[in-house]
Amino acid sequence: xxxxxxxxxxxxxxxxxxxxCAQRSKKMTLAHYWEFPGGKIEAGETxxxxxxxxxxxxxxxxxxxxxxxxxxxxxxxxxxxxxxxxRAKVIQxxxxxxxxxAIKWLKPQDLCQxxxxxxxxxxxxxIQQLYGEPHGTTN
Numbered sequence: 001x002x003x004x005x006x007x008x009x010x011x012x013x014x015x016x017x018x019x020x021c022a023q024r025s026k027k028m029t030l031a032h033y034w035e036f037p038g039g040k041i042e043a044g045e046t047x048x049x050x051x052x053x054x055x056x057x058x059x060x061x062x063x064x065x066x067x068x069x070x071x072x073x074x075x076x077x078x079x080x081x082x083x084x085x086x087r088a089k090v091i092q093x094x095x096x097x098x099x100x101x102a103i104k105w106l107k108p109q110d111l112c113q114x115x116x117x118x119x120x121x122x123x124x125x126x127i128q129q130l131y132g133e134p135h136g137t138t139n
Contacts, residue, residue, distance in 0.1 A: 005081045007081060021105070030076075034117065038054045051088065059095045061092060063090055071085075112128070
């Protein structure tokens with residue numbers, strides 16, 4: 001039986017409407033894929049508390065967490081992940097990359113340029129629908 005993991009991810013917007021993207025390092029599971037930063041929910045934490053804690057640990061800043069964007073369950077080869085993504089913004093400090101291979105800010109319509117972790121792809125698609133330019137691509 002595959003291990004089940006429940007995680008949260010922050011879709012962090014800046015004032016220009018760009019979204020923070022992080023590439024997993026070679027030391028991480030799913031190395032080199034892009035993701036929305038976040039992590040596992042610990043016992044007794046709400047999703048929002050877990051997201052604020054994870055971003056503080058990974059990126060040294062504080063965020064405000066807003067509405068949920070997506071809730072996806074994806075079965076990888078060795079585990080099953082439930083990823084809940086939330087819109088967020090930095091409210092104190094600056095994003096400092098402590099553990100990812102690379103980071104970048106992209107407009108919603110440009111997110112598809114990156115090689116996203118499979119569990120993150122539904123959130124990417126939802127973001128493009130919700131926040132992309134009116135004449136963005138249609139399916």
